[in-house]
Amino acid sequence: MPFISKDWRSPGEEWVKTQEGWEKKKVLECTAQRYAAISNYNNSDDNQQKWIGTSEEGDKGADDVVARVPPHCHITIKCTREIAGFNGLSEAVRRLDFSSAVRDVRRFNYICALLELLLGGQKLTNLPGAAQKLLLSMLEQLADQVAQSKQNLNALRALLVALSALREAERRACWGRPLGSRALWGHHDHAIARINHIANSIRIQEPGPEVVPKLHDLPEECIREIMLRISDHRDLDSASSAWPVMASVCSEQRVWRELVTFHFTQQQIDSLHKGDDTKDVDWKKVFHQLRKLYGLREDAQYAETLSLCRHCKCLFWRSLGHPCIADQCPEYRERLREAGGPLPPHPVPPKAFLKFFSL
Helix, strand or coil: CCCCCCCCCCCCCCEEEECCEEEEHHHHHHHCCCCCCCCEEEECCCCCEEEEECCCCCCCCCCCCEECCCCEEECCCCCCCCCCCCCCHHHHHHHCCHHHHCCCCCCHHHHHHHHHHHHHCCCHHHCCHHHHHHHHHHHHHHHHHHHHHCCCHHHHHHHHHHHHHHHHHHHCCECCECCCCHHHHHHHHHHHHHHHHHHHCCCCCCCCCCCCCCHHHCCHHHHHHHHHCCCCHHHHHHHHCCCHHHHHHHCCHHHHHHHHHHHCCHHHHHHHCCCCCHHHCCHHHHHHHHHHHHCCCCHHHCCCCEEECCCCCEEEECCCCCCCHHHHCHHHHHHHHHHCCCCCCEEECHHHHHCCCCC
16 A cells, blocks of 8 residues: 655655756755855844855846845764765765856866865766766866866866876776676766767967967066966976976976975975085075975965854855854854954865765
8 A cells, every 4th residue: 555645764855856866845945046156245233244145047137135044064074973974976066056167267276176086086986966966067067167168178188188098097996897886877878978079179379460469579577477476386387398498497496486485385495405505506406396395275275165154063264155144053163253353264274175985
């Protein structure tokens, strides 16, 4: 006999059919609207911030302002008797709206680093099928963004090399065919083919004669100022091989000295050269020695990273904010004042983000 009434044991989840499959309605509510790259904040009297976005259809005027909840995701830090649960990667990716973050120049490198960790460590094949499809969809949108902007081609090529190596490893895993659902891997093959087609169709064309001034027309002082603002040593090496003037500038000790002071503290620099005269120091050699000893600053590689709220245990983008219990509950806000004020959010690099999930 069928049971047609509401089951009190049900968790109450409502599922919606989408193009990518079935998804929870509460997750889609976070990504139903596409968020603008630059957000506006209205500060009320009680310091509560409301995120203001624009409608997806674009038919609302400037006066018709709609307040929407910015992308955020509550996570379980530690399971207890009162709080038992787990964190799903696909749900977190949807709630944090990674698909739109790919098109934001501040968060592009963060998404690339996250995809590189999932592809390089071969963690993608250990994920559920829905998470695999979602991450390949993110990679396809990333490739489309690179094709439109004509920027970050090296990052896209590195991801495609890792994806091809992962695909070949899975193809040899079990008698010449990958482990898992054949239909799922068929979907993956079509997605990988589309991504490779987008990457192969990218053509970088030199600007026409009407675009002035060009890089070759700039004086050496301007080129030096550009090189001093580069934080990646690989970009300096690539620039030095592209143009003799850049090669001359990149060979200067000042450029590498600024790079050393940007990535490393004075204590770390002194540990390598104790009492040595800094006039005859090869700063390029010093940089690579310090890089092998201490590694590069991870927070300096990204213009924006995810943040973890220490009050409501919520992941969010720092520039967009999130609805926090410290802003919504007057009693909790009063307790925070007595304790010395709210705690600053904790930055979450890509490696720390993946530790929240069972991968």
